[in-house]
Amino acid sequence: MATVLPNIVYQRPASLSTRVTHYCPGCTHGVAHRLVAEVLDEMDLREKTIGVAPVGCSVFAYNYFNHDYVEAAHGRAPAMATGIKRVLPQNTVYTYQGDGDLASIGMAEIMHAAARGENITVIFINNAIYGMTGGQMAPTTLPGMVTTSSPVGRDVESMGFPIRMAEILSNLDGAGYVVRRSLHDATNIRKAKKAIRLAFETQERGLGFSMVELLSSCPTNWKLTPNEALTFIEENMVPTFPLGDYKVNQEIARLRV
Amino acid sequence: MVKKLYKGNEAFAEAAVRAGCEGFFGYPITPSTEFLEYMAKRMPELGRAFVQAESEVAAINMVYGAACTGKRVMTASSSPGISLMMEGISYIAGTELPVVVINVMRGGPGLGNIAPSQGDYYQMVKGGGHGDYFPISLAPASVQEAVDSIALAFDLAEKYRSIVHVLVDGNIGQMMEPCEMPPMQDPSKRMMPDWAVSGAKDREPNILSSIYIDPVEEEVTNIRLLKRWLEVEKNEVRYKELFMDDAEIAIIAFGTAGRVSSTAVRQARDKGIKVGLFRPITLAPFPKDRIAEIAKQVKRILVVEMNTGMMLDDVNLYVQGRVPVEFYGRLGGVTPFPDEIYDEIIRLSENLDAPKPENPRLDWVNRLEKAIEGGK
Numbered sequence: 001m002a003t004v005l006p007n008i009v010y011q012r013p014a015s016l017s018t019r020v021t022h023y024c025p026g027c028t029h030g031v032a033h034r035l036v037a038e039v040l041d042e043m044d045l046r047e048k049t050i051g052v053a054p055v056g057c058s059v060f061a062y063n064y065f066n067h068d069y070v071e072a073a074h075g076r077a078p079a080m081a082t083g084i085k086r087v088l089p090q091n092t093v094y095t096y097q098g099d100g101d102l103a104s105i106g107m108a109e110i111m112h113a114a115a116r117g118e119n120i121t122v123i124f125i126n127n128a129i130y131g132m133t134g135g136q137m138a139p140t141t142l143p144g145m146v147t148t149s150s151p152v153g154r155d156v157e158s159m160g161f162p163i164r165m166a167e168i169l170s171n172l173d174g175a176g177y178v179v180r181r182s183l184h185d186a187t188n189i190r191k192a193k194k195a196i197r198l199a200f201e202t203q204e205r206g207l208g209f210s211m212v213e214l215l216s217s218c219p220t221n222w223k224l225t226p227n228e229a230l231t232f233i234e235e236n237m238v239p240t241f242p243l244g245d246y247k248v249n250q251e252i253a254r255l256r257v
Numbered sequence: 258m259v260k261k262l263y264k265g266n267e268a269f270a271e272a273a274v275r276a277g278c279e280g281f282f283g284y285p286i287t288p289s290t291e292f293l294e295y296m297a298k299r300m301p302e303l304g305r306a307f308v309q310a311e312s313e314v315a316a317i318n319m320v321y322g323a324a325c326t327g328k329r330v331m332t333a334s335s336s337p338g339i340s341l342m343m344e345g346i347s348y349i350a351g352t353e354l355p356v357v358v359i360n361v362m363r364g365g366p367g368l369g370n371i372a373p374s375q376g377d378y379y380q381m382v383k384g385g386g387h388g389d390y391f392p393i394s395l396a397p398a399s400v401q402e403a404v405d406s407i408a409l410a411f412d413l414a415e416k417y418r419s420i421v422h423v424l425v426d427g428n429i430g431q432m433m434e435p436c437e438m439p440p441m442q443d444p445s446k447r448m449m450p451d452w453a454v455s456g457a458k459d460r461e462p463n464i465l466s467s468i469y470i471d472p473v474e475e476e477v478t479n480i481r482l483l484k485r486w487l488e489v490e491k492n493e494v495r496y497k498e499l500f501m502d503d504a505e506i507a508i509i510a511f512g513t514a515g516r517v518s519s520t521a522v523r524q525a526r527d528k529g530i531k532v533g534l535f536r537p538i539t540l541a542p543f544p545k546d547r548i549a550e551i552a553k554q555v556k557r558i559l560v561v562e563m564n565t566g567m568m569l570d571d572v573n574l575y576v577q578g579r580v581p582v583e584f585y586g587r588l589g590g591v592t593p594f595p596d597e598i599y600d601e602i603i604r605l606s607e608n609l610d611a612p613k614p615e616n617p618r619l620d621w622v623n624r625l626e627k628a629i630e631g632g633k
Contacts, residue, residue: 017462048456052322053466062464068454070325071466073348076318079310083322084454086306087280087330091456109318112311 013037015046017066026219026226028183029057029125033064035193036096036123039200040067049092050084052077054106056098057131075106078113081120092203094121100130103139103163110169117174117208121199124165124211127218128237135221139163142240147221162240166213170246176208178247182215184233188243197257198248207249215241260435265400265425266291266333268436269359272407273331274299277444278357280306280330282319284338287371288427289361292333305444306330313338317345317358324354325465327453329411329444333359335427336377337368339385346420347386351467353482355414357407359423361430364590372590373427375512378567381422382540389479391486393493394422394541396511400434402538408439413493415450417485424540426563428513428592486542495538496547500526504533506605507551509572510561511537513592518561521598530606540568545575552576557605561598562586566618581613584621597628 012018015037023029040046046067053061055074062069072080077095085093102110102124113120129147130136136149140162144153170178177199181192192214199210215237217229224232263271270292273281281296293309300307306323310316316332323330334342339360349356362377364370379385382394393413397403403425410421449455454463469475499519501507510518515536522534535551537544552558558580560569566584576582585601587593614620 047458050325050454050456059468062462062466066462067457068462069464069466070322070454071352071464071468072321073318073344076314076321076345079315079318080322080325082308082315083280083282083306083319083324083330084326086308086319087323087326087328088455108311109315112315116308 013041015040015049015066017064019063021064022060023057024220026217026229027057028214028216031183031189032123032125032214032216033061035189035196036094037065038193039197042197043200043204045092045200045204048090049094050088052081052084052093052095054095054097054101056101058096058098058125059132061096075101075104076109077101078106078109078118078120078122082113082116082118085118085120089119092200094123094200096123097125098131099124099126099128099138099140103165110165111172114169114172114209114211115174117176119203119206119208120210121203122209122211123196124213125216126165126213126241127216128162129218129221131218131221140241142236164241166211166246169209169211172209174209175211175247176249177202177210177252179245180213180215180241180243182233182238182243184215184217184230194257198252198255201255201257202249202252205251207251213241215243260437262433262435263400264291264433265403265430266361267295268400268404269333269407270295270299271438272404273357274303275439275441276408276411277329277442277447278305278331278411279328279444280320280323281332282308282310282316282323282330283332283334284310284313284316286313286335286338288363288373288430289333289335289338289359291430292359292361313341314344317342317349320356321345321349321352321354324349324356325352325454327449327455329447331357331359333361335361336363336365336374339377339380343380343386346392347388347390348467350386350390350392350420350482351388352465353418354465355411355418357410357414357421357423359425362424362426370590371427373513373563373592374590375424375426375514375563375567376588377424378540378562378564381424390420390482391489392420392422392541393417393489394424394539396424396538396540397429398512398516398536400429400432401436403429404436404438406538417489419485419489424512426513490542493539494542494544494547496544497536497538499534499536501533501535501551503531504554505531505556505609506602507533507535507555507558508561508598508602509535509537509548509558509568511540511568514561514563517593517595518598520595521602524595524599525602525606530602532602532606543571548572548575549577552579556580556609558582559601559605560584561593563592564588569618581617583614583617586621
């Protein structure tokens with residue numbers, strides 16, 4: 001790691017590339033990327049980390065990080081990460097996935113990666129919508145929420161209910177660390193970073209599957225301003241997706257970072 | 258080296274281990290399951306990766322991930338499972354990764370049955386996944402030849418950064434035959450390719466992806482894949498011939514159909530019939546030049562397959578109407594007996610100079626339906 005001079009209080013993490021992202025104004029992907037990069041730097045993991053990008057808005061995540069990356073098929077990131085981790089067990093492997101990727105088309109892969117206690121970390125961006133394809137209903141879309149494929153609002157009678165992934169995965173014995181955090185304000189962003197740290201600590205200690213679900217904004221497809229979108233997370237998403245620690249391995253619970 | 262009696266699937270699995278396979282990811286499916294079972298025991302013994310995945314979709318994506326590390330990795334499955342894997346196979350092709358996939362083919366379409374078939378010819382030889390790519394496809398006809406083709410498959414996969422399919426049918430996967438194993442290769446002695454992901458230590462990050470969002474970049478990639486394929490076509494055609502030197506009738510058949518045909522060809526030769534066997538080992542690249550030569554030499558060709566005549570189309574493409582091409586096949590998991598092919602050879606030899614049949618495939622179906630009604 002680069003030597004940090006005492007008067008530098010803020011700089012680009014070595015684990016982030018210098019490339020300008022394609023994300024929309026107000027989107028919290030950039031915040032999530034930075035938190036992951038800061039944690040990789042702090043734990044000195046960059047040089048042994050392999051990321052697995054999803055299909056969705058973060059399909060180009062590999063362009064924004066400064067470490068090895070592979071690009072998965074839609075939903076298959078946990079399977080791809082499994083393959084990498086099993087042949088390179090000493091490396092750090094994480095997936096970065098959205099809600100359509102992880103909770104819809106990739107439901108089998110995420111469930112079984114967790115059930116196997118696969119020693120990988122999952123960064124799960126839950127913004128309740130399909131961003132890249134232009135705002136369709138996701139498995140996490142809130143009841144009544146208008147999307148392009150639920151034009152009069154998600155009717156739970158015919159379209160079902162949102163899926164709470166952190167709660168579901170925490171029930172599997174292979175899960176070592178499963179929590180939900182939010183990116184809607186500074187306090188929550190700090191908490192999210194600590195959770196990401198603990199998730200990677202879980203992996204480095206070989207304690208099994210770790211996932212941080214991050215409630216995120218999508219101003220473009222929610223048709224809200226960036227600020228309104230952050231308020232939407234706090235007022236509408238948090239009640240449906242309660243923040244909290246759903247599974248924390250005892251060793252991690254004792255850890256002070 | 259001594260020969261040992263091996264069950265086909267177990268022999269292929271041991272051959273893969275000896276070729277330095279460091280990761281196997283699969284899902285149980287008849288008639289390929291013994292491959293997975295053998296690897297479940299053998300890979301952990303050697304400290305290598307084995308995962309029974311939750312589905313073939315997950316299995317091939319585990320292979321995809323593991324292949325990104327540059328290590329030798331593979332999967333084995335059977336027809337319906339291979340269909341599920343086609344997504345991952347296309348991504349592997351698009352990412353230009355060396356991967357070996359074995360298909361122990363069974364009767365289909367759909368759930369079909371678990372009996373031996375060659376009905377996946379199009380899927381395995383032409384691609385099967387979406388997009389512009391070219392798989393290499395090997396079609397061994399015995400346990401020994403399949404064992405030998407495993408190491409070859411890994412070598413070709415690495416040489417051309419390509420997906421390599423090995424097609425066997427349930428017969429070859431399930432039968433026991435004596436065979437000689439290749440020597441054990443030490444995977445730790447292999448040089449890892451410079452494109453592999455391993456952690457960006459003292460180098461720029463490696464990124465492996467099949468996405469080229471700019472169509473021009475995708476076009477450049479498609480051209481790169483095509484040029485590599487043209488090299489494969491130039492260098493890697495493989496086939497076997499039996500009594501072809503003076504043949505007036507050529508049987509063209511691959512895998513089990515080729516092996517059954519060889520018995521019929523020998524039988525007919527004993528009767529003085531000038532018949533030979535041409536057996537492609539690489540279905541892709543297809544031995545098109547040799548087939549064009551054969552078309553100039555013989556008077557009649559009979560294609561024998563355990564499908565409705567899929568390779569028949571390819572043979573016709575290179576025979577170019579020079580001589581009549583007839584067809585004999587059994588379907589749905591039925592393996593032909595040598596006698597059936599012998600009868601066909603006799604029929605052809607008695608009509609050596611007959612005019613070209615208008616629709617040889619229809620003629621064959623009519624003959625086959627009669628035979629089935631007659632309880633054959």
